[in-house]
Amino acid sequence: SQQGEEDPQALSIQEGENATMNCSYKTSINNLQWYRQNSGRGLVHLILIRSNEREKHSGRLRVTLDTSKKSSSLLITASRAADTASYFCATASGTYKYIFGTGTRLKVLA
Amino acid sequence: DVKVTQSSRYLVKRTGEKVFLECVQDMDHENMFWYRQDPGLGLRLIYFSYDVKMKEKGDIPEGYSVSREKKERFSLILESASTNQTSMYLCASSLQGASSYNEQFFGPGTRLTVL
Numbered sequence: 001s002q003q004g005e006e007d008p009q010a011l012s013i014q015e016g017e018n019a020t021m022n023c024s025y026k027t028s029i030n031n032l033q034w035y036r037q038n039s040g041r042g043l044v045h046l047i048l049i050r051s052n053e054r055e056k057h058s059g060r061l062r063v064t065l066d067t068s069k070k071s072s073s074l075l076i077t078a079s080r081a082a083d084t085a086s087y088f089c090a091t092a093s094g095t096y097k098y099i100f101g102t103g104t105r106l107k108v109l110a
Numbered sequence: 111d112v113k114v115t116q117s118s119r120y121l122v123k124r125t126g127e128k129v130f131l132e133c134v135q136d137m138d139h140e141n142m143f144w145y146r147q148d149p150g151l152g153l154r155l156i157y158f159s160y161d162v163k164m165k166e167k168g169d170i171p172e173g174y175s176v177s178r179e180k181k182e183r184f185s186l187i188l189e190s191a192s193t194n195q196t197s198m199y200l201c202a203s204s205l206q207g208a209s210s211y212n213e214q215f216f217g218p219g220t221r222l223t224v225l
Binding site for chain 2: 048098
């Protein structure tokens with residue numbers, strides 16, 4: 001079964017608005033990562049947050065991690081049409097392995 | 111610019127055919143992975159390899175095998191393709207590193223259709 005579950009499954013916002021998506025997981029983790037996938041393409045790594053970190057920033061991205069609730073959120077500020085994509089969280093599970101969630105489909109309307 | 115390449119973007123095969131999907135990375139990464147991606151199911155790990163000639167089963171290895179004869183190349187083999195193997199196949203690689211949990215670099219994917 002999928003460990004990472006993103007919420008919502010789909011999100012539609014206007015350009016300039018902020019987009020927030022959440023990820024919940026079930027077991028303890030080493031780190032949690034967020035990836036973006038443009039339609040029909042491979043995934044691109046966005047940001048990694050380690051289990052001893054609570055918040056991390058990268059450009060317009062802000063990630064939080066709450067290990068007590070086993071959840072993470074990805075905030076994209078001042079969204080652009082080019083941010084339209086699917087976003088996945090991935091948690092490290094076992095040796096060398098990651099478990100990916102089913103993704104949030106974000107649509108940014110111009 | 112780091113790169114993971116996959117041999118085909120689109121592939122159409124017949125039931126029962128033997129299918130080879132090739133993946134090559136130019137980053138000297140130790141780890142390589144094969145996933146399949148299906149709507150509503152996300153990415154599921156088929157096999158991964160942490161060294162040349164080493165392989166480990168992922169969550170859904172049935173009907174698949176892999177080969178890693180050289181560090182840069184990781185092949186996925188469908189011994190006898192079936193219609194339920196119609197899917198998007200994604201290859202990825204990562205550095206081994208101290209933590210073993212580094213970011214993964216993905217190829218563009220191969221959309222396989224089995225008729």
